[in-house]
Amino acid sequence: MRKILIVGAGQGGLQLGLSLLGVGYDVTIMSARTPEEIRAGRVTSTQCMFWPSLQIERDLGLNLWEDLGPKIVAQGLTVAASPGTAAFDFIGPWDDFAQSIDQRVKMAGWLELFESRGGKVIYHGVMTSDLAGLASLYELTIIAAGKGELVELFDRDASRSPYDRPQRMLSAIYVHGMTPVPEHPEPYVRITAFPGIGELFYMPGYTTTGACGILLWEAVPGGPLDCWDDRPGPQEHLDRTLRMMREYAPWEYANCVDAVPTDARCTLVGGYAPVVRHPVGRLSATELVLGMADVVVANDPVTGQGANNAAHCAAIYHESIVGHGDRPFDADWMQRTFDDYWAYAGHVTAYTNMMLGPLPEHVQRVLGTAAQNPVVAHRFAYGYANPTDFQNWLMDAEKADAYLRSVTPGA
Numbered sequence: 001m002r003k004i005l006i007v008g009a010g011q012g013g014l015q016l017g018l019s020l021l022g023v024g025y026d027v028t029i030m031s032a033r034t035p036e037e038i039r040a041g042r043v044t045s046t047q048c049m050f051w052p053s054l055q056i057e058r059d060l061g062l063n064l065w066e067d068l069g070p071k072i073v074a075q076g077l078t079v080a081a082s083p084g085t086a087a088f089d090f091i092g093p094w095d096d097f098a099q100s101i102d103q104r105v106k107m108a109g110w111l112e113l114f115e116s117r118g119g120k121v122i123y124h125g126v127m128t129s130d131l132a133g134l135a136s137l138y139e140l141t142i143i144a145a146g147k148g149e150l151v152e153l154f155d156r157d158a159s160r161s162p163y164d165r166p167q168r169m170l171s172a173i174y175v176h177g178m179t180p181v182p183e184h185p186e187p188y189v190r191i192t193a194f195p196g197i198g199e200l201f202y203m204p205g206y207t208t209t210g211a212c213g214i215l216l217w218e219a220v221p222g223g224p225l226d227c228w229d230d231r232p233g234p235q236e237h238l239d240r241t242l243r244m245m246r247e248y249a250p251w252e253y254a255n256c257v258d259a260v261p262t263d264a265r266c267t268l269v270g271g272y273a274p275v276v277r278h279p280v281g282r283l284s285a286t287e288l289v290l291g292m293a294d295v296v297v298a299n300d301p302v303t304g305q306g307a308n309n310a311a312h313c314a315a316i317y318h319e320s321i322v323g324h325g326d327r328p329f330d331a332d333w334m335q336r337t338f339d340d341y342w343a344y345a346g347h348v349t350a351y352t353n354m355m356l357g358p359l360p361e362h363v364q365r366v367l368g369t370a371a372q373n374p375v376v377a378h379r380f381a382y383g384y385a386n387p388t389d390f391q392n393w394l395m396d397a398e399k400a401d402a403y404l405r406s407v408t409p410g411a
């Protein structure tokens with residue numbers, strides 16, 4: 001069977017490796033870290049995944065934590081008028097549940113599963129200089145190494161990358177001890193938008209120590225929420241988060257008063273420029289590599305799409321590899337494979353980049369209407385799981401207004 005090398009053991013690389021292994025491919029994954037190191041390492045994401053992505057995993061028998069993790073049934077949005085004051089809010093129910101399984105739990109477990117199903121793993125942090133020698137041993141080499149240094153193999157696509165610097169500074173913490181909201185006791189994601197300065201996310205998750213809550217600030221650089229450069233330890237990170245919540249979102253603070261950090265490495269601080277890259281990397285005149293998931297499309301997490309994108313990317317690449325039979329994996333095939341993925345990811349990128357800037361007036365009208373009309377609230381929430389739907393209404397002022405008229409009685 002065809003020999004495939006995948007560099008990077010994250011959502012994209014492991015899902016693809018496991019799916020190809022399942023149909024008889026000879027797959028080797030190179031991972032910078034062992035399962036033990038991943039479990040004991042720092043959190044990497046808030047990784048909320050929606051039901052179409054979870055179904056992809058379920059179909060591959062990869063839903064190992066489905067019964068353990070909280071089933072997230074809805075998405076709430078509060079838009080703040082000023083610090084501490086809400087202008088309006090709404091909750092959009094989802095058609096099926098989402099889940100956030102800490103990538104430390106999931107990737108460590110998937111690596112072990114990959115090995116137990118007969119996959120080969122080489123534990124080695126790959127350098128660009130290693131790759132030419134390695135790639136010549138395989139029929140296809142895929143780079144799934146996230147936002148690490150190997151992205152330098154792939155040129156930035158300026159026409160699809162409107163930003164050249166981070167649009168948000170990120171700070172996340174995993175906690176135990178959050179209190180359910182009495183009016184909505186079932187697990188749901190809560191987003192608070194502070195126009196001009198950033199967002200606060202809360203999502204229920206499952207981590208190395210069991211069920212947890214995850215709090216993520218998305219701070220506009222230079223604004224008042226951008227105060228994490230000192231990379232505080234977990235307790236100071238939580239104390240600062242609580243102080244900021246009390247000032248900016250007291251309705252969220254009320255649910256967090258008993259929170260404690262889950263573990264010593266439960267925080268994350270950073271930021272990156274959203275970028276789309278050309279998918280074909282050239283190691284030599286004859287040796288090519290194909291980029292996948294965050295390597296080629298790295299959006300800001302403000303819309304919670306990156307792990308979902310990686311799941312879709314892995315599924316699309318799988319189909320393209322298997323459908324190609326025994327033919328050579330040349331540059332044209334690589335470009336076509338990425339183009340199939342871009343047909344999905346392009347919509348996510350457009351939507352995410354729009355949500356990073358000042359919200360267009362028609363989007364403000366949509367959100368304001370969603371606070372009055374549950375049909376609109378539902379469609380907005382539905383789009384997070386099915387982002388290609390946004391092209392049919394939200395991404396275009398005329399289409400959005402026509403939709404709002406169609407669902408507003410008497411309009």
Ligand SMILES: Cc1cc2nc3c(=O)[nH]c(=O)nc-3n(C[C@H](O)[C@H](O)[C@H](O)COP(=O)(O)OP(=O)(O)OC[C@H]3O[C@@H](n4cnc5c(N)ncnc54)[C@H](O)[C@@H]3O)c2cc1C
Binds near residue numbers: 045126148310
């Ligand atoms: C704060 C934050 C919150 C987020 N929240 C969400 C969310 O709620 N929902 C969502 O869908 N997405 C979210 N994302 C995005 C999501 O985490 C990523 O898009 C997703 O994990 C990308 O998967 P990947 O497989 O491309 O890369 P990664 O998950 O980054 O995996 C890459 C792997 O490659 C390894 N690696 C790197 N370099 C090398 C090397 N040289 N050699 C060998 N191995 C290497 C890394 O160690 C890692 O294991 C969030 C991201 C952040 C930062």
